Amino acid sequence: MSAVPARELAPDGPASRPGAPPHLLVVEGLRRQFGGVRAVDAATFSVAEGSITGLIGPNGAGKSTTVSMVAGSLRPTAGRIVFGGVETTGLPAYRVARLGVVRTFQIAGVFEQLTALENLLIGAPNLRGERLWDALVGKWYWKRSDREAVARARELLVRFGLEEKENDRAGTLSGGQRRLVEIMRALMAHPRMLLLDEPTAGVAPSLVHLLQDMLEELRDEGITMLLVEHALGVVERLCDTVIVMAQGRTLATGTMRELRQRQDVLDAYLIG
Amino acid sequence: MSQAVQFYLSTLLAYIGVDFIACWALNLQFGVAGILSFCFIIFQAAGAYTAAVLTLGPETPTSFQQYFGGAHLPFPLPVLAAAVVGALLALVVGLITLRRLRRDYQAIVMLVVSLIATLVATNATGLVNGANGLSLVPKPLSKGLGLSPYGTTYQWIFALVVCGIALVCYAVVHRITSSPYGRVLRALRDNEQAAVAVGKNPLALRLGIYAVGGALGAVSGALLVEAISAWSPSSWLYPETFSYFAAVIIGGSGNDLGVAIGALLVPVGFLEAVRFMPTIGGPQFLGALEWIAVGLLLLVFLWFRPRGIVPERRRKYPAS
Numbered sequence: 001m002s003a004v005p006a007r008e009l010a011p012d013g014p015a016s017r018p019g020a021p022p023h024l025l026v027v028e029g030l031r032r033q034f035g036g037v038r039a040v041d042a043a044t045f046s047v048a049e050g051s052i053t054g055l056i057g058p059n060g061a062g063k064s065t066t067v068s069m070v071a072g073s074l075r076p077t078a079g080r081i082v083f084g085g086v087e088t089t090g091l092p093a094y095r096v097a098r099l100g101v102v103r104t105f106q107i108a109g110v111f112e113q114l115t116a117l118e119n120l121l122i123g124a125p126n127l128r129g130e131r132l133w134d135a136l137v138g139k140w141y142w143k144r145s146d147r148e149a150v151a152r153a154r155e156l157l158v159r160f161g162l163e164e165k166e167n168d169r170a171g172t173l174s175g176g177q178r179r180l181v182e183i184m185r186a187l188m189a190h191p192r193m194l195l196l197d198e199p200t201a202g203v204a205p206s207l208v209h210l211l212q213d214m215l216e217e218l219r220d221e222g223i224t225m226l227l228v229e230h231a232l233g234v235v236e237r238l239c240d241t242v243i244v245m246a247q248g249r250t251l252a253t254g255t256m257r258e259l260r261q262r263q264d265v266l267d268a269y270l271i272g
Numbered sequence: 273m274s275q276a277v278q279f280y281l282s283t284l285l286a287y288i289g290v291d292f293i294a295c296w297a298l299n300l301q302f303g304v305a306g307i308l309s310f311c312f313i314i315f316q317a318a319g320a321y322t323a324a325v326l327t328l329g330p331e332t333p334t335s336f337q338q339y340f341g342g343a344h345l346p347f348p349l350p351v352l353a354a355a356v357v358g359a360l361l362a363l364v365v366g367l368i369t370l371r372r373l374r375r376d377y378q379a380i381v382m383l384v385v386s387l388i389a390t391l392v393a394t395n396a397t398g399l400v401n402g403a404n405g406l407s408l409v410p411k412p413l414s415k416g417l418g419l420s421p422y423g424t425t426y427q428w429i430f431a432l433v434v435c436g437i438a439l440v441c442y443a444v445v446h447r448i449t450s451s452p453y454g455r456v457l458r459a460l461r462d463n464e465q466a467a468v469a470v471g472k473n474p475l476a477l478r479l480g481i482y483a484v485g486g487a488l489g490a491v492s493g494a495l496l497v498e499a500i501s502a503w504s505p506s507s508w509l510y511p512e513t514f515s516y517f518a519a520v521i522i523g524g525s526g527n528d529l530g531v532a533i534g535a536l537l538v539p540v541g542f543l544e545a546v547r548f549m550p551t552i553g554g555p556q557f558l559g560a561l562e563w564i565a566v567g568l569l570l571l572v573f574l575w576f577r578p579r580g581i582v583p584e585r586r587r588k589y590p591a592s
Contacts, residue, residue, distance in 0.1 A: 071469065094473045097471035104469075109466030110462075112462050113526070122455065122459045131453060135451035135453035139450075167586060185470060186470065
């Protein structure tokens with residue numbers, strides 16, 4: 001599965017406590033340097049399977065860079081990432097995604113000229129007809145699997161209340177609707193883990209509530225999430241564990257209640 | 273209708289078929305996949321040279337032309353060979369440009385590749401006869417049909433053959449653009465990062481379509497050289513690429529029908545209309561005016577109707 005030799009780890013990773021749920025993602029000593037700047041410096045954390053784990057910190061703390069490295073969009077300078085017991089450090093993003101790690105972006109990444117339904121269909125994995133030869137063979141070869149994917153995409157559109165927008169181009173949707181489309185597309189990929197980069201940014205308050213409800217439902221269905229978020233109210237409601245980053249390092253891990261008591265966390269937010 | 277008019281119209285029909293194929297090929301690369309294929313014309317040239325050399329026969333000591341690897345292959349084998357060469361060339365160019373470079377740098381490198389290719393073909397005389405190019409390419413099918421290759425009946429028949437091949441090419445293009453593969457390519461064009469984030473491999477997907485575009489571009493060149501019997505470096509200078517780009521953008525990038533309209537308007541209609549204009553200025557003036565007019569038309573469309581005459585259509589799916 002991995003371009004680098006996969007080193008099998010205990011599924012619960014190095015930081016698990018007895019009786020705690022196994023860790024799906026383990027990040028050790030992760031570093032990313034841009035010239036002379038260390039955007040992420042020895043970040044170490046783990047994410048328990050089936051949890052929503054928050055990743056918070058002031059601007060420039062290295063949260064999005066960390067997410068990009070976990071997703072494979074950025075190559076780490078040092079450190080390693082293990083997902084589901086398989087080392088994914090340095091794998092290209094599409095291969096990380098095929099292992100079940102699907103990300104969303106700070107600015108909702110939609111395919112503007114495609115309809116909302118088509119946006120979702122892009123998320124479907126191993127769809128017949130998505131390779132050149134399949135396409136040349138003809139419609140009879142891929143029609144059935146495409147129809148099944150369309151049915152599943154329509155179910156998601158109904159679930160997220162966007163069935164009316166099925167045939168609208170994604171470029172014409174509001175910021176909140178784009179965000180929902182992005183999350184639905186990620187769900188089409190049957191992810192084991194979602195990396196959500198500020199999912200409530202630019203979303204109307206009414207949709208933020210819907211989004212939070214949806215994320216809770218997804219967690220109940222067993223999808224693990226790493227949530228980068230500035231809105232601490234959202235983090236407090238959704239996250240089981242919260243990791244605080246500051247100046248590229250992981251500063252603290254705990255519940256929001258625990259973190260509020262810590263002076264170093266408060267200082268990081270005040271001083272940046 | 274006089275023989276001269278019939279000759280002109282049948283040649284124009286062959287040109288229409290050729291330009292349709294070329295514009296659909298570029299539309300696959302640029303309109304559907306979003307690749308700024310600024311070296312598109314080299315695929316047409318590679319196809320034309322391949323077909324010419326494989327029709328002319330082996331070079332003899334008395335030949336007035338110098339070229340490499342001549343053979344006497346019957347029609348349509350030179351066209352099929354051209355398609356293979358076009359696809360292989362596209363794979364090589366694609367592997368160099370699409371692997372690591374950002375989209376704007378890809379465009380620059382492709383433009384440079386186009387310039388280098390023209391210089392090589394012009395200066396390496398032993399390859400495809402240098403700046404003089406290849407001429408007197410035997411007309412295909414004339415012996416089999418028992419017709420004079422210079423008669424109007426033959427001209428019409430060959431033009432219809434070209435149009436028939438264009439229809440086959442359209443069927444291939446339509447299969448691709450209406451399939452899930454076409455959908456993924458349009459997604460990559462709109463937002464590569466988001467497509468990669470759900471497991472799509474951009475290099476593999478783009479290389480495939482780039483090779484198909486290269487093959488079809490080469491087929492257009494092969495048919496053109498079989499129709500007009502000659503090909504030289506002046507036929508495929510880099511501005512020719514931009515006339516095809518203008519056709520695709522003006523017709524409707526990403527829309528097979530729109531692109532055909534663009535092909536009728538720009539490389540056929542617009543450039544042909546200049547022939548009928550009265551001679552004004554110096555001898556080079558009309559040629560220059562042609563490109564100025566195409567450039568201005570392109571600017572007008574990019575400004576006022578950037579999605580073209582027939583924009584890319586929204587695809588709706590039947591109710592389950």
